[in-house]
Amino acid sequence: MSIKTDYKRVAGLGSAKDGTHHWWTQRLSSIALIPLTLLFVFTFGAHLGEGYEAVRAAYANPWNAVVAILFLIVGFHHLMQGLQVVIEDYVHGKAGVVLLILNTLLCWGFAIAGVFAVAKIAFGA
């Protein structure tokens, strides 16, 4: 029988200390996504299928471009945090760790790729 305290047994094995921050940032991104979703969906939906020139012109408008960039950053961060919880709950062991790593890398990767693409269109290059 170990004489270690419960705290000593779990200290340093993860989980501790960042749960509240995770919870809080997920709520912050949720609140931000209420207006951003409303603004993004109708602009994006209206231009999907409108053709190359129309789409380039739409996102050359700084308002549309800023909304799209904010939506991509906040949306992918929210997605990453949500998927993280789903993976932690349902996938255990090594597979779970691999998925968590992929989740973080891919969400950041797609977010930044999307931001770059919108910025490139907005700056007219």
Next chain:
Amino acid sequence: MADVNRGDRPLSPHASIYRWPLNSIMSILHRATGTAMTLAAVLIVWWFLAAATSPEYFAMVDGLLTSWLGDLVFFGSLLALWFHFFNGIRHLIWDTGAGFDDENVTRTAIGALVLAAVLTVITLIAI
């Protein structure tokens, strides 16, 4: 304990006949819709990258996203989005400590479902 007759007792819950409470359906749908929207998020980034690449490449990606399969994915994602949107607002209200009684939980669940359907129709008309 081993000789207790368990043969004719009701067992609960049997997954196949268990009637899910509305709120547990809402809860699992929140996760399902959030996870499912990953596909639309990736497609949208691909579409922006295509628009930043060339007219030919954009035509290919835009064509794929507006094909019947693309339409199906975006229609499903739109439903998922508005469901997640309104159910998320329920969660934000709960996070303030309000609305936990049974009556409110059921009422806001139905409200979220109705609003999700209405917003999906409005979006389809508007775009």
